[in-house]
Amino acid sequence: MKAIGYTQAGPVDGNGALKLIEVDKPQVGPRDLLVQVKGISLNPVDVKLRENRAPDGGPGILGFDAAGVVVETGAEVTGYQVGDEVFYAGDVTRPGTNSELHAVDERIVGKKPATLDFVEAAGLPLTSITAWEMLFDSFRLTEGGGKGQSLLVIGGAGGVGSIMIQLAKRLTGLTVIATASRPETQDWVRKMGADHVIDHRGDLVAQLRDLGLAPQYVAALTATDQHWPAIVELIAPRGHVALIDDPQGLDIGPAKFKALSISWEFMFTRSMFTTADIEVQRDLLNRVSAMLDDGTLISTVTERAEVLNVDTLTQAHLLQESGRAIGKQVLPGL
Numbered sequence: 001m002k003a004i005g006y007t008q009a010g011p012v013d014g015n016g017a018l019k020l021i022e023v024d025k026p027q028v029g030p031r032d033l034l035v036q037v038k039g040i041s042l043n044p045v046d047v048k049l050r051e052n053r054a055p056d057g058g059p060g061i062l063g064f065d066a067a068g069v070v071v072e073t074g075a076e077v078t079g080y081q082v083g084d085e086v087f088y089a090g091d092v093t094r095p096g097t098n099s100e101l102h103a104v105d106e107r108i109v110g111k112k113p114a115t116l117d118f119v120e121a122a123g124l125p126l127t128s129i130t131a132w133e134m135l136f137d138s139f140r141l142t143e144g145g146g147k148g149q150s151l152l153v154i155g156g157a158g159g160v161g162s163i164m165i166q167l168a169k170r171l172t173g174l175t176v177i178a179t180a181s182r183p184e185t186q187d188w189v190r191k192m193g194a195d196h197v198i199d200h201r202g203d204l205v206a207q208l209r210d211l212g213l214a215p216q217y218v219a220a221l222t223a224t225d226q227h228w229p230a231i232v233e234l235i236a237p238r239g240h241v242a243l244i245d246d247p248q249g250l251d252i253g254p255a256k257f258k259a260l261s262i263s264w265e266f267m268f269t270r271s272m273f274t275t276a277d278i279e280v281q282r283d284l285l286n287r288v289s290a291m292l293d294d295g296t297l298i299s300t301v302t303e304r305a306e307v308l309n310v311d312t313l314t315q316a317h318l319l320q321e322s323g324r325a326i327g328k329q330v331l332p333g334l
Helices: 043-052 125-138 158-171 183-192 202-210 224-234 253-258 280-293 309-323
Strands: 004-007 019-022 031-041 066-073 085-088 100-105 109-111 150-154 175-179 194-200 217-220 238-243 261-264 301-304 328-334
Touching: 031 309, 043 309, 066 100, 085 280, 100 309, 109 280, 125 280, 150 158, 150 224, 158 175, 158 183, 158 217, 175 202, 183 194, 194 202, 202 224, 217 224, 224 253, 224 309, 309 328
Parallel strands: 150 175, 150 217, 175 194, 217 238, 238 261, 301 328
Antiparallel strands: 004 019, 031 066, 031 100, 031 328, 066 085, 085 109
């Protein structure tokens, strides 16, 4: 089957260049679905792996979002059948979704939103899981909870921030403050539902003070090492910081005096370790799908390619690397 892969770690216009390749059809495990991929999306993890992780035992296939149609099921699959339309975020330890066919554990797969086509639907799984797990696993919020409290989303216009703002506004009582530095990104986070918008290129502490808010929760989605001193100063005592990026180092000592909680969110953990609660991701994707269908949530897709080939996928990687992507980038299947 056809796939787009890479053979060496490095820049997308150098050693890490993407190539059209032929690979064997995936082997389907007992709990796996074999999916004909009809839509994919780009995430920062694609860029990080391409730059830093050399493929092992053959070309590396990236892609950790997909929407498509089930064409085969494993012997122990119970939740899906051939012909079902699905969407999911995959498993970072297995070949990715930039291929004609893809094998994925049914327990991390949701039903595709009926109101979105395959390409649009592919833009939602990874970011929705990440945002949901930060809100309800990391911060331990409950639905309807958080009244009288606030959440600061640093990097609110990105893929995770865009859906986190919506989930927080629809499912909790939190006041949501999002950071964005350009007029277009500020407009975007307001569209997503942010109550307040501040500029992460400015003085975060002063801007929060002007709003009269000291957030109990901070979702540090980007440049956490750069913003760390401000986060520790602006957050409420006994607050909670959750992060998803890769800071080179954080001095957590100053967090002691506010008795802060600090945690990582990595949405691939459940699939990597086949945790006892792995099916939580299926359930939350089905919930997100229903919320998209009833209009409670709106799509976060802003960039949509007409075809998937080496050139369009390379351009998507370059936009992701630029740090100027808003919302999600999606492409059709091969």
